[in-house]
Amino acid sequence: MATSTDLCYNQAMDIQNEKTYDSVFWTSVVKMTRFLIPLVNEAFGEHYTDNAEVDLVPGKQSTEQPDNSFQEREMDAFARFTESGISKNYHFEVETGTDKSFAIRIAEYAAGAAQESVILTETGARIVIPYSAVIFLRATNELPDKFRMEIEYPGGTVFYDAPVMKIKNYSVKDLIDKRLLLLLPFYGFNFDKRFAVMETEGIDQLRAALEELNSSLSDLVESGVINEAQKGHLLDWTQRVFDKLTVNYKNVTKGVDELMGGYILHTRTDDILDRGKAQRDREKIEEMLRKGKTPEAIADFCDYPLTLVKEVEKNMLSLA
Numbered sequence: 001m002a003t004s005t006d007l008c009y010n011q012a013m014d015i016q017n018e019k020t021y022d023s024v025f026w027t028s029v030v031k032m033t034r035f036l037i038p039l040v041n042e043a044f045g046e047h048y049t050d051n052a053e054v055d056l057v058p059g060k061q062s063t064e065q066p067d068n069s070f071q072e073r074e075m076d077a078f079a080r081f082t083e084s085g086i087s088k089n090y091h092f093e094v095e096t097g098t099d100k101s102f103a104i105r106i107a108e109y110a111a112g113a114a115q116e117s118v119i120l121t122e123t124g125a126r127i128v129i130p131y132s133a134v135i136f137l138r139a140t141n142e143l144p145d146k147f148r149m150e151i152e153y154p155g156g157t158v159f160y161d162a163p164v165m166k167i168k169n170y171s172v173k174d175l176i177d178k179r180l181l182l183l184l185p186f187y188g189f190n191f192d193k194r195f196a197v198m199e200t201e202g203i204d205q206l207r208a209a210l211e212e213l214n215s216s217l218s219d220l221v222e223s224g225v226i227n228e229a230q231k232g233h234l235l236d237w238t239q240r241v242f243d244k245l246t247v248n249y250k251n252v253t254k255g256v257d258e259l260m261g262g263y264i265l266h267t268r269t270d271d272i273l274d275r276g277k278a279q280r281d282r283e284k285i286e287e288m289l290r291k292g293k294t295p296e297a298i299a300d301f302c303d304y305p306l307t308l309v310k311e312v313e314k315n316m317l318s319l320a
Helices: 004-016 020-031 033-044 101-117 172-177 184-201 204-222 228-245 250-274 278-290 295-302 306-319
Strands: 053-056 060-064 070-074 077-083 086-095 131-136 146-153 156-166
Touching: 020 033, 020 077, 020 086, 020 184, 020 228, 033 053, 033 077, 033 086, 033 131, 033 156, 086 101, 101 131, 101 146, 101 156, 172 184, 172 204, 184 204, 184 228, 184 250, 204 228, 204 250, 228 250, 228 306, 250 306, 278 295, 278 306, 295 306
Parallel strands: 086 131, 131 156
Antiparallel strands: 053 077, 060 070, 077 086, 146 156
């Protein structure tokens, strides 16, 4: 019989096998769903209040691959908003590049998401397509602020506009002031082209931004916008994105991990200690490490700070 530890690891591996950036965004949406409200307002020019009802809707779609096979993919975020008796569906996709394949995915996801909206009429059916937006982690200046898809049907041409959000257009202050916290973990993409220089010259130019990020999140905790656990999550997700971006720059990775690790351990580990289960958590981490599980897999599903798991691993190695 599989133990709870084995189940935890198996589910963690499912998450780890997904794309890192998609996984970070999806996880943040699930854990901080209410922050979809300012994201939808920003992307679509809506004016939802904090009283809006937000329901996440499972959204899967089979997309055709280059080898003609089909792969089932989960939408990065799909939610139904209801306020003042009016409901609308919104769909977000996270993209790292600007190749034309994402246009097909948007159209396919939209059609798949519309299945539940099909209403049979006397002459056929009425289908309601959700509002879609694309979050570009990397974007050229040529990319328009609204991506227009022109779909030719036998009965005529349909134009489908998808708002474009570009991470490069937002500073830490912008993301905090507008409450776009679901985008905060991807702020590292603004330094994407500078990592090669940082590898030899250090991360001083990045340090100020990370210190501003940590300080701003502390202010949000102080004002009651988020709690300590949510701050820890945001810092942890930010570190994971940086780790992925800097995988070929070991000095940058080490510098960011040391800086972010201090922030994360101060919030998340203290939270674990406050719950009186620190020793049990450490024993669980040690058990999984002995079985050969990776720190990333353990942290992903078991909801531990990656820094904490790596600290336990380091202690185990020093005692070996």
